[in-house]
Amino acid sequence: MTxxxxxxxxxxxxxxxxxxxxxxxxRNIAIGLSLFALVVVFYGATISKFGPxxxxxxxxxxxxxxx
Amino acid sequence: xxPLVKEKMSSVENSAGIYxxxxxxxxxxxxxMKPRVMRLVVFxxxxxxxxxxxxxxxxxxxxxxxxxxxxxxxxxxxxxxFDADIDAVMTRTANRPIPAGNVTANEALNFGVVLSxxxxxxLGLLVNWVAGGLLAFTIFFYAVIYTxxxxxxxxxxxxxxxxxxAFPPMIxxxxxxxxxxxxxxxxxxxxxxxxxxxxWALALWKMRxxxxxxxxxxxxxxxxxxxxxxxxxxxLLLAPxxxxxxxxxxxxxTYAVVSAVSGAxxxxxxxxxxxxxxxxxxxxxxxRLFGFSIFYLFALFGTLFLEAVVFRxxxxxxxxxxxx
Numbered sequence: 011m012t013x014x015x016x017x018x019x020x021x022x023x024x025x026x027x028x029x030x031x032x033x034x035x036x037r038n039i040a041i042g043l044s045l046f047a048l049v050v051v052f053y054g055a056t057i058s059k060f061g062p063x064x065x066x067x068x069x070x071x072x073x074x075x076x077x
Numbered sequence: 078x079x080p081l082v083k084e085k086m087s088s089v090e091n092s093a094g095i096y097x098x099x100x101x102x103x104x105x106x107x108x109x110m111k112p113r114v115m116r117l118v119v120f121x122x123x124x125x126x127x128x129x130x131x132x133x134x135x136x137x138x139x140x141x142x143x144x145x146x147x148x149x150x151x152x153x154x155x156x157x158x159f160d161a162d163i164d165a166v167m168t169r170t171a172n173r174p175i176p177a178g179n180v181t182a183n184e185a186l187n188f189g190v191v192l193s194x195x196x197x198x199x200l201g202l203l204v205n206w207v208a209g210g211l212l213a214f215t216i217f218f219y220a221v222i223y224t225x226x227x228x229x230x231x232x233x234x235x236x237x238x239x240x241x242x243a244f245p246p247m248i249x250x251x252x253x254x255x256x257x258x259x260x261x262x263x264x265x266x267x268x269x270x271x272x273x274x275x276x277w278a279l280a281l282w283k284m285r286x287x288x289x290x291x292x293x294x295x296x297x298x299x300x301x302x303x304x305x306x307x308x309x310x311x312x313l314l315l316a317p318x319x320x321x322x323x324x325x326x327x328x329x330x331t332y333a334v335v336s337a338v339s340g341a342x343x344x345x346x347x348x349x350x351x352x353x354x355x356x357x358x359x360x361x362x363x364x365r366l367f368g369f370s371i372f373y374l375f376a377l378f379g380t381l382f383l384e385a386v387v388f389r390x391x392x393x394x395x396x397x398x399x400x401x
Contacts, residue, residue, distance in 0.1 A: 036103055040106075
């Protein structure tokens, strides 16, 4: 048996009940939705705070970096 | 706090020992934020924001309200983390997520801290640091000054701790004006003076609960008679403070009428509580005052809110000074 196989056997695994799986799935969905809401909030805040001119960027010819 | 809290966390055993696996649902975390308190916070903050002189971008205004609500929710979660032991004893709070065993105290603490930092930083960076600083102070005041210190040590707990609930309209005002002014302080004073008669009306019929939990509420410490005297005194103070926005010119004529009439009714109900002196075993006068006190606050801030909306949409405003 290789060291890797031996380590894999040592890893303790927890078998979750159906209720625990269901609650974990719900929490994951809630965290995902919260993160998405946070993206929307910060996007909206940026546009409101700086206005549409935040999209006006001069691109230096040749340089490729925004000023 | 741990011994009194029910350990209903699911435990999963394997050869290495027992692991606690959370079965908290998102709704449990939402409950940690005390949604009913949040509703009042949002409402009063929005009123403060609309009444304040100046303008705020609607999107930024909406995010400000969200930050204030989440900040209030964070302080609620921190309160539930610290108070889990006494929440388990009182019937009113025994079903909260931690005593019910759905969320661990540590989960509530982490949740509260993360939301506190997020809401304060967002409000400070996005709106202004007067509002952000006030929100930070409100969370600190509620979680540390009130929950950790005053609540278990003095019968004046909710008098001083009431300040935490009084800050939101001031924060809303600061979001728009960027400063602290006398008008913002008057909005603060209305909720601050309103809190003792509101809370003690509840405490009078939940006395045994607070006694069991060893929380020194006013009726348990100084007695019912003294509490009723103080409730009447605060109600006498509340009536003129409630009308102050109309006298100062940032509440209109409608507000003047609503605040004067409802202030008089509030005072009358407090007088009945004082007069009955607990002779009625069902404490109907206290229950009536408690119910009306909630209506009173919604009526005052609701009227300010509506007047501000009408003024901002149409430019029409009828002031008390124009009639007198």
